[in-house]
């Protein structure tokens with residue numbers, strides 16, 4: 001069976017000053033269309049590296065990635081990335097930040113008016129319409145991250161890649177954004193690969209949680225399917241035995257089977 | 267003050283009994299309101315002006331402070347100058363103090379006025395002569411000669427400004443694109459860097475003879491748009507003020523935030539868009555730092571070049587005065603020195619104003 005997004009036998013070696021460093025080895029994963037995948041693992045295990053290979057920003061040393069029947073070997077708006085630190089252009093307004101990608105992707109397909117409408121639509125999707133003429137430094141961290149998501153969604157990617165999108169946010173803002181992401185995922189059926197450090201977040205959002213072993217030569221340790229029915233409600237789930245069990249399994253993996261490498265030495 | 271102590275002592279005397287303590291507190295409150303009212307009245311009676319009372323007052327106060335400090339600094343400098351000048355004797359007479367320099371400022375202005383009048387007269391005379399010629403013989407050949415008077419101090423300033431502007435413009439047309447390319451491509455940077463490092467420390471005086479000879483050899487045209495000397499000076503300026511901009515632009519372009527570059531890669535921006543939308547806005551602050559350094563360098567270099575090459579401009583003015591050796595010379599040179607400094611300052615302020623207009627970041631304090 002062939003998945004929509006398929007990572008096969010991916011490994012990568014970095015040339016560093018102190019010799020070669022093998023970050024990933026033999027990573028295999030098949031993702032269905034519309035699936036929500038979370039990547040979880042200890043800091044430095046290679047999650048971002050996997051995501052960067054998916055994005056085409058890094059080239060795998062061996063193995064490869066196939067998306068929708070085509071090999072991935074360069075960055076493309078098909079695989080839009082939400083960065084941890086928003087990465088908005090500070091000299092452009094919220095609207096212009098989204099526009100930059102839209103103009104590039106739809107330059108032959110949409111008229112000017114259609115593009116404007118499409119940008120507004122995506123800003124509305126992440127509830128940021130009221131700030132569309134503000135510059136990034138004038139809006140809060142959560143709003144910046146929303147704009148980052150809108151910028152990606154507006155490019156109509158086949159896969160949405162998110163690298164710890166809510167890592168820098170406070171708990172309350174993070175909850176709001178998680179709800180927004182669930183809402184958007186339900187509405188658009190986008191395929192999502194998200195990196196997170198937050199076990200609750202992983203269980204709440206994902207269809208499957210991919211747990212990575214520690215580096216060097218990190219690979220996928222276990223994959224946990226989360227079968228909780230959607231739409232999911234964080235309050236109702238908090239006591240739900242399935243939720244608690246899933247959460248327990250992830251914690252077990254992270255803190256028992258694959259202790260944080262720094263902890264071993266101590 | 268006395269009221270406060272009164273309250274305090276009363277409070278102390280009553281603090282033993284608990285129900286009384288409440289009463290004392292009440293009383294204390296009352297007293298406080300009286301005190302504050304009293305203070306208010308008192309303030310009205312001996313009304314003192316506070317800057318913070320008027321809108322924008324704090325800013326005005328701050329500006330006044332800076333200004334008064336600047337003026338005080340200048341006054342002290344003038345006094346020291348006059349004192350030192352009085353005790354220095356040269357073969358051209360006493361070293362000029364502020365007073366003598368001011369006299370020379372007026373002299374130079376008068377000379378300019380006179381020269382201007384002479385110029386106007388010259389053209390009037392020429393016109394009437396030509397008109398007469400035409401009246402006698404409609405087919406007469408009339409000649410319009412340009413006026414060839416001595417350039418005045420103001421003319422020299424104008425020449426110098428034009429030269430530095432032209433040289434700076436040439437330099438920027440080369441430096442900014444080169445810097446962008448070097449910042450984008452590490453390969454090109456590695457290739458160009460040694461050349462930059464080699465030529466950066468070269469003095470304009472070393473370039474000058476070479477430039478002069480090359481310009482004389484190559485710049486030959488029937489009716490040149492610019493004087494040869496103008497071109498020579500401008501190219502010398504350009505050669506010396508290229509480097510700060512090249513180096514700063516390179517650094518600015520090379521240090522664009524990696525996340526932003528990744529954004530551009532994901533969006534697949536074509537190179538020209540990448541440069542326009544991502545690289546240039548990021549690098550603008552450093553580009554301007556480079557340009558300001560370049561302009562300052564260029565202005566310094568120009569004076570030296572004009573002096574050495576006898577090309578028209580402020581440098582030549584100084585040299586001529588020096589050769590003249592009259593008792594006024596030192597004063598006139600001092601005027602030129604001050605004017606050079608003042609123009610340098612204005613040029614930098616202009617660049618700063620331009621940066622404010624161009625920069626997207628209106629929040630950083632520019633100095």
Ligand SMILES: Nc1ncnc2c1ncn2[C@@H]1O[C@H](COP(=O)(O)OP(=O)(O)OP(=O)(O)O)[C@@H](O)[C@H]1O
Nearest residue numbers: 014016021023042043044045046047048049050215
């Ligand atoms: N460009 C690179 N050059 C050399 N080594 C790298 C490079 N990128 C990542 N690495 C190394 O690969 C390993 C995995 O890094 P990666 O950034 O993928 O970790 P991560 O799981 O995303 O960590 P975190 O959770 O802290 O973001 C680390 O040991 C890192 O030092």
Ligand SMILES: [Mg+2]
Nearest residue numbers: 047048049163
């Ligand atoms: Mg990471």
